[in-house]
Amino acid sequence: MRLWAEGSGNGIGRAVRATVKEQVADINRKVIARGVRAVNALRNAELEVLKGQRNGRVYRKPYTKKATYTASAPGEPPARRTGNLRLHWNGEVKGGTTSGGGASLTAALESGEPYAILLEHGTSKMAARPFVERIKEKAAPEIKKIFSGPYT
Numbered sequence: 818m819r820l821w822a823e824g825s826g827n828g829i830g831r832a833v834r835a836t837v838k839e840q841v842a843d844i845n846r847k848v849i850a851r852g853v854r855a856v857n858a859l860r861n862a863e864l865e866v867l868k869g870q871r872n873g874r875v876y877r878k879p880y881t882k883k884a885t886y887t888a889s890a891p892g893e894p895p896a897r898r899t900g901n902l903r904l905h906w907n908g909e910v911k912g913g914t915t916s917g918g919g920a921s922l923t924a925a926l927e928s929g930e931p932y933a934i935l936l937e938h939g940t941s942k943m944a945a946r947p948f949v950e951r952i953k954e955k956a957a958p959e960i961k962k963i964f965s966g967p968y969t
Contacts, residue, residue: 844968845920849912852924855960856908859926862956866948867903871896891944894951895936902936905929924960926952 873888873896889896897903911923939945 845912847968848920848922849910851963852910852912852922853908854963855924855956856910856926858956858959858963859924859952860906860908862952862959863906863926863948864903865955866894866951867897889946891939891946893946894948895946902928902930902933 871887871889871893873890873893875885875887878884878886878898886898887896888898895902905928907927907929909923909925909927911925912920935943936946937949938947
């Protein structure tokens with residue numbers, strides 16, 4: 818089947834182009850909104866991965882007489898001592914349009930703690946406590962669900 822509209826610049830062709838442009842803009846807004854939901858899914862996964870007890874050594878908390886905490890063992894996500902790693906994350910959604918008028922999107926969650934990279938990859942004196950891939954794996958099903966829904 819073939820369908821077309823002909824006419825002058827003030828005719829039906831202009832109305833069709835305007836309607837298509839509005840629809841593309843509406844879908845692009847919905848993509849950005851879903852990006853915010855994806856960042857929230859990453860944040861929820863991060864909270865899950867970084868909570869709970871660990872199986873490493875027991876240490877005395879600095880500047881206390883009796884309080885202790887259990888550190889993470891090598892290969893486990895980092896243990897919570899102060900809670901700063903768990904609390905200081907920044908989500909960001911960057912969106913734009915492609916040359917074809919479609920939307921491009923980057924949804925990111927970034928730690929504000931400078932030692933996060935040291936925990937993730939380890940140092941010469943400490944084995945790695947990886948957590949980034951676990952956060953991604955935990956969030957992936959929810960993110961796929963968010964973006965696979967209808968855009969109507």
